[in-house]
Amino acid sequence: EDQVTxxxxxxxxxxxxxxxxxxSYTVSGLRGLFWYRQDPGKGPEFLFTLYSAGxxxxxxxxxxxxxxxxxxxxxxxxxxxxxxxxxxAVPVRNTDKLIFGTGTRLQVFP
Amino acid sequence: xxxxxxxxxxxxKTRGQQVTLRCSSQSGHNTVSWYQQALGxxxxxxxxxxxxxxxxxxxxxxxxxxxxxxxxxxxxxVNALELDDSAxxxxxxxxxxxxGGEQYFGPGTRLTVT
Numbered sequence: 004e005d006q007v008t009x010x011x012x013x014x015x016x017x018x019x020x021x022x023x024x025x026x027s028y029t030v031s032g033l034r035g036l037f038w039y040r041q042d043p044g045k046g047p048e049f050l051f052t053l054y055s056a057g058x059x060x061x062x063x064x065x066x067x068x069x070x071x072x073x074x075x076x077x078x079x080x081x082x083x084x085x086x087x088x089x090x091x092a093v094p095v096r097n098t099d100k101l102i103f104g105t106g107t108r109l110q111v112f113p
Numbered sequence: 114x115x116x117x118x119x120x121x122x123x124x125x126k127t128r129g130q131q132v133t134l135r136c137s138s139q140s141g142h143n144t145v146s147w148y149q150q151a152l153g154x155x156x157x158x159x160x161x162x163x164x165x166x167x168x169x170x171x172x173x174x175x176x177x178x179x180x181x182x183x184x185x186x187x188x189x190x191v192n193a194l195e196l197d198d199s200a201x202x203x204x205x206x207x208x209x210x211x212x213g214g215e216q217y218f219g220p221g222t223r224l225t226v227t
Contacts, residue, residue: 007155035214046117046203046218047156090155094214098169099146099207101216103155 005030009104024107026091027073039090081111117219125225134189136204145187148203199226
């Protein structure tokens with residue numbers, strides 16, 4: 004069964020304290036892995052798409068990487084405005100149906 | 114470029130009633146997907162429309178139905194509302210998976226069923 008698991012569920016960081024979020028997946032024929040950021044009560048905001056193992060994408064303090072079994076979202080020197088829930092998702096084979104993980108709720112304190 | 118918009122922002126309904134939620138897709142996108150997000154959970158796929166045809170459905174009962182119009186905007190209809198239908202309903206537009214599959218979400222409609 005296609006599945007996406009994210010860890011940790013919640014992460015509290017001091018401003019400037021770098022860390023990583025994990026997304027592990029089991030899906031047949033991966034056609035991309037998507038990372039989103041979601042602020043409370045709002046829709047997910049697209050961050051990155053990764054298509055193949057070894058691929059990396061960067062945006063400001065965020066860097067996403069992909070292996071054959073999992074993806075990491077590295078946050079370097081986070082700021083309080085990086086506080087949000089980070090979701091990863093993969094499409095089910097031959098469809099556009101996205102399967103989401105439950106997300107990692109990140110809180111960054113000054 | 115206009116992003117995905119949804120209306121209304123918030124809605125309160127009584128159990129047994131019917132509701133219609135609306136979505137305008139991002140300019141140039143021909144595919145609209147609907148998701149339900151319960152508190153503390155990831156979005157769950159309801160169904161998708163591609164060029165006015167349903168193109169995939171998740172594990173939701175038939176009382177969840179939808180439409181897509183020639184301008185690619187879309188509606189989600191839910192009949193016989195139940196308390197468990199209370200959630201954030203998200204609409205996402207894309208060019209379809211043959212074009213990369215990236216889906217861009219609207220701000221959502223918060224539905225409360227009492």
